[in-house]
Amino acid sequence: MKKSRYKKEKRESFGQKVVNFVLTILVACAISSQVCTAANNNLRIAQISDAHFSSFEENTSYKFLKKSGDLLDDAIFQVNTSGPYDFVIFTGDLINTPKESELGKVIEHISKLNYPWYAIDGNHDISIDGPLTKEQFRKILNSKNRNMNSDKIYYAFTPKRGFRVICLDSIIDYKVTTTGEIPKNEVEWLKEELNNHKKDVVIICTHVPIEEPFPSPNHRLKNADELKTLLRTYSNPIIVLQGHYHGTMAKQKENIIYISSPSLVTYPNSFRVININSNKKRTMIDVFLKETNLKDIQSRAKLRLLGTESLYGKEEDRNTSFEIKKNKE
Numbered sequence: 001m002k003k004s005r006y007k008k009e010k011r012e013s014f015g016q017k018v019v020n021f022v023l024t025i026l027v028a029c030a031i032s033s034q035v036c037t038a039a040n041n042n043l044r045i046a047q048i049s050d051a052h053f054s055s056f057e058e059n060t061s062y063k064f065l066k067k068s069g070d071l072l073d074d075a076i077f078q079v080n081t082s083g084p085y086d087f088v089i090f091t092g093d094l095i096n097t098p099k100e101s102e103l104g105k106v107i108e109h110i111s112k113l114n115y116p117w118y119a120i121d122g123n124h125d126i127s128i129d130g131p132l133t134k135e136q137f138r139k140i141l142n143s144k145n146r147n148m149n150s151d152k153i154y155y156a157f158t159p160k161r162g163f164r165v166i167c168l169d170s171i172i173d174y175k176v177t178t179t180g181e182i183p184k185n186e187v188e189w190l191k192e193e194l195n196n197h198k199k200d201v202v203i204i205c206t207h208v209p210i211e212e213p214f215p216s217p218n219h220r221l222k223n224a225d226e227l228k229t230l231l232r233t234y235s236n237p238i239i240v241l242q243g244h245y246h247g248t249m250a251k252q253k254e255n256i257i258y259i260s261s262p263s264l265v266t267y268p269n270s271f272r273v274i275n276i277n278s279n280k281k282r283t284m285i286d287v288f289l290k291e292t293n294l295k296d297i298q299s300r301a302k303l304r305l306l307g308t309e310s311l312y313g314k315e316e317d318r319n320t321s322f323e324i325k326k327n328k329e
Contacts, residue, residue, distance in 0.1 A: 041279055043163050045203070046079045046088040046115075046290075047272040048072075049243030050263035052096040052124060053106040062304045063265045065096055067297050071264045072109050074293050075271050082273075082290075085115045086159045087147075089167075091243035091261060092122025092207030098132035100140065107144045116147045118157070120167045122207040122243065123178055134173055154186055156193050162278060164197040166190065170208035170221060180208025180244070181222040187230070194234055201237045201278050209242035211258035213249035213317075214310050231256055237283040237324045239276065248313030250287045252322050257285055267301040268312045269294070282325045289318035 051072050054065040064071065079088060090110070095102040103125070110117060121137055138153045148155075154169040168190070170180040182190070194202065204210075208221045210228060221227065231238055235255055242260045248268065249260040261272045269292040277284045292298055302308055312318070 040161060041277055043160055043201070043203075043276040043278075044085050045241075045272075045274045045276070046085050047091060047205075047241050047259070047261045047274060048075055048079075048088060048264065049091040049207075049261040049271070050093040050122065050246055050265070051075075051090065051106065052093055052263065052265045053102065053109070054096040055102060055105050057096060062267075062301075063096070063263075064269075064297055064301055065265060067294070068096070068265050069109060070294060071269055071292055071297065072106070073112070075264060075290075076109065076112050078271075078290055078293070080112070080114045083115060087165075088113055088115055088117040089165075089205050089241060090117065090119040091205055091241055092120050092171075093124040093243065093263075094119060094122070096124055096265075098125055098127040100132055100136060103132065103137065103140050104144075107140075111144070116159075117145065118147060118165075118167060118205075119145075120205055120207055121153060121169060121171050123171050123180070126171050126173050128173055128176065134169070134171070154189070162200055163203065163276070164193070164200045165203045165205065166193050168204065168206040170206045178219050179222055180206075180220075182206075182227060187223075187226070191230065194230075198234060198236055201239070201276060201283055202234075203276075204231075204238065204240045206240065206242055208244050209258070209260060210240055211242070211249075211251060211253075211260075213242075213245050213247035213260040213313070216245060219244060235327050237276075237278065237285075237326075239274070239285060241272070241274070247311050248289060248317045250313075250317050250320050250322075252324075255324050257322050257324070259287055262289075262311055264292070265301075266311065267298065267305055267308055269298045269301055280326065282323055285322040285324070287320050287322070289313075 053068045057065040094106050134153045141148050156166045239257045246263040246266050248262045251258045262270050270289050273288040275286040
């Protein structure tokens with residue numbers, strides 16, 4: 001009888017097991033690092049502007065104030081169901097009439113957001129001699145929003161490494177006017193911020209535009225040329241998010257991108273989504289217009305206005321992409 005042959009299976013030595021385990025960990029870490037790096041290079045923002053929330057006012061000739069709460073809730077619902085977002089920025093005119101009670105009520109709506117949010121003041125948010133001063137506006141926001149804790153109404157923060165957000169106060173509160181201005185001390189602060197973040201992607205948020213979506217002498221930023229000259233001295237990517245004009249615009253001037261958001265309460269009753277992806281060679285900015293789901297209100301809002309083209313913008317103002325190539329150092 002022939003003896004059966006059994007092939008002995010090769011068994012890994014203890015040393016081989018250790019080597020294989022280490023290699024597996026290294027490969028997993030490399031993949032994880034690439035994923036994390038890609039995520040860290042990306043910043044996603046929702047910009048909501050000129051909500052003009054009102055709990056008591058009737059509609060005007062062009063503002064659907066009675067539906068301002070519904071329109072804001074819809075924008076918040078859209079943001080919450082289309083995330084993730086790194087943060088949401090409200091670029092002024094949160095309320096239509098400057099009252100502490102109105103600011104408290106609009107914050108109740110905004111607090112439904114699933115993501116961190118920030119806000120800057122608009123001309124409708126601030127009154128000259130009360131009842132809602134800049135200092136009161138700042139204190140109320142700080143008390144209701146754990147993300148906001150600045151001792152000034154203008155402030156800056158870093159949402160993620162490689163990105164710096166600068167929130168400006170462009171509102172004149174020493175006289176009744178719809179024009180804006182960045183005071184000298186704030187300009188000096190802005191220079192310091194820009195100098196400290198020359199290698200970062202900078203996002204500047206302002207209510208009164210630095211670059212107008214269309215000419216409006218009664219709404220312009222009085223020292224816009226000074227701000228444009230300042231920004232042109234920097235070569236890193238700079239993205240400016242603006243409101244106030246209720247108009248839709250997206251424009252590139254070399255390394256600077258200007259994005260104007262329309263209003264929630266006037267046609268086209270929309271907000272913005274901005275996606276920024278940055279690496280060593282270039283920064284890509286994708287800009288989208290998100291229209292309200294409340295189509296009946298949007299249709300009625302359009303009928304109330306002449307020249308809706310300037311507010312709705314061209315397709316390249318609504319949905320577009322920009323590329324900023326980085327200079328080799």
